[in-house]
Amino acid sequence: MKVGIGQINARVGDFSANAAKISDACARLARGGADFAVFPECAVSGYPLGDLVGYGRFVEAAQAALSALAGTLPIPAIVGCPRLDGGPAGARNSAYLLDGGKVSRICDKMLLPNYGALNDSRNFDPGRDFGVAEICGKSVGVTICEDIWTLPSLPTAPRYENSPRPLEYFSDLKRGGGRLDLLVNISASVFSTANDTVRRRGGLLCEVSRTAGVPLVWCNLVGGNDAVVFAGGSGVFDASRAEPASKCLKKFEEDALAIDLDSLDGYDGDAFDFQGDSDLKRAIVMSLRDFVGKCGIRSVVVGLSGGIDSALVAALAVEALGRENVVGVSMPSKFSSSHSRTDAAALAENLGIEFHTVSIEKPVEAVEGALAGLFAGLPRGVAEENIQSRARGLTLMAISNKLGHLVLATGNKSECAVGYCTLYGDTNGGFAPICDLYKTEVYRLSNLVNREAGREIIPQNTIDKPPSAELRPGQKDEDSLPPYDVLDAILRLHIEGFKSASEIVAAGFDRAAVEDVLGKVARAEYKRSQYPIGPKLSAVAFSTDRKIPVSIKRGLQ
Structure with missing residues (x-):
């Protein structure tokens, strides 16, 4: 038997386009000799759906597209699509068999995750019945994503101790002499560097x-x-034999492949485990490309400071969108160093992007003049420094409004964590590509960009020089922060490890530094609640995972 796997990139709510992708892939798989095809979880509707499933019209439209799709497929196919139901949530996440123009529901997703970036239990009711379908004379067990992640080795397993477990059901069925020839799992498995299903997927x-x-x-x-x-x-994995075998599809791009189950030979699963910085970079590039494209936007604008964060964002944007769709803007002030200006210009030249210089000195002077009376007698400080950042934010938003470019925010996770960013200044933007990258990871990916290109894309001086916001003379990040390798280690323990100050100190870090960092993290919670979304890459991303109230008594976490 040959099974076809159609790994598609679905846009949420674009039912006709998603159905067309399924139909086209199914036709290619049929030409490749596939006896039947498999497509992802919620392939017709896209995923995740959030509260969209609360709107009956949305789910009805998805079902209509599913019914129309059935008549276009040359071979049977398992396809994911939500459906309306009379349960408390009103909807279920389902797998269907489309065969000969007919639509048959196989099963509903039974295990509904409510951790990390997903909250299925808010939007769906759990399935009640295990799914078995007769396809091409074979008995096929069908599961949906989380339904198979109950292996004892996984940290998610205890969550479902009192729930039906499809994997155990099918295991018992096979061991008890029941008829089961194949197990199918249609999935929308979230990428995360800390996720076991990513790090050691094979x-x-x-x-x-x-x-x-x-x-x-x-x-x-x-x-x-x-x-x-x-x-x-995606792929086929067979460990029911003496020597495990697998055949996998590509990562980070659409793919379709017909795989002969009877001649499966060799194991390539390790190649599809987490590949470190290379996978991080590919995830960001794909995320940025899809966000811009699925929102119907064509181009982006990036404020180029001459620093490493904006340089990396610009380089990733060019890889995602093409140089013709990226605009760089340098916005110097009287505190900007000459090397910041030349580094920004050199980056733009290396990338081949449109580049402009817009001085912010006059806007800053105008605002300071307007506030002179109110601020009379008060020493200059952070408020005046932040006027510069906000003048830059205003400039980028004006360009966006006038020319239609999406502003990319360039903050990294380390700086967002400790509030080393200015609201309505460098936090402006519609998407933040590196918001879940620590500063040490920013350096690694910047060096990777240059290695992969075989030439200097990001100027070496940008990588080598001490980071600075350049809002006052001689300013350096490490004037008020620990070295970034120390800062990032503390932040990882606190944010992803949920460690308290005393626990982090016990791990070998200086108490004063730890308490200062954690105090900054707590005080910046309100800033992060207003930060643009960006791709989730780690175990705990600010944009999707961290749920800390703002108006709390600090020091308890």
């Missing part, structure tokens, strides 16, 4: 196959939807 999927006692067909969504990234990397 081994885990083989473990699922071994547990079920049959080959596993795993079809994952690919693409970016708002802050969520799906990496693809």
